Amino acid sequence: MGMDKTQKIKMPMTAKTIPMICSWCKKLYDYKTWQVDESRRTGVSHGMCQDCLNKQNAKIHDPESRQNKKDKPE
Ligand SMILES: [Zn+2]
Numbered sequence: 001m002g003m004d005k006t007q008k009i010k011m012p013m014t015a016k017t018i019p020m021i022c023s024w025c026k027k028l029y030d031y032k033t034w035q036v037d038e039s040r041r042t043g044v045s046h047g048m049c050q051d052c053l054n055k056q057n058a059k060i061h062d063p064e065s066r067q068n069k070k071d072k073p074e
Contacts, residue, residue, distance in 0.1 A: 015033055016033065017031050017032070017033045018031065018032055018033075019031055019032075020032050020046070020047050020049075021046050021047070022046070022047065022048055022049035022051075022052055023046040023047065023048060024048055024049070024052035025049065025051070025052055027049055027051075029047075029049035029050070029051075030047075030049070
């Protein structure tokens with residue numbers, strides 16, 4: 001029985017398409033192609049989808065969502 005346990009599969013891994021998952025809503029929102037080294041293993045990447053990005057931007061720019069200041073400067 002000559003089963004080779006350490007069989008190495010060689011694949012051309014110069015460019016790889018990986019799914020992008022939003023770390024906020026866990027939605028798979030994009031695919032990204034990037035260069036990878038054979039020595040490095042690249043898995044699923046996490047980021048932020050446009051929806052959540054807009055929500056966060058709206059929160060930042062919306063003064064109502066900020067801490068309510070009781071003392072308003074005139
Ligand atoms: Zn999202």
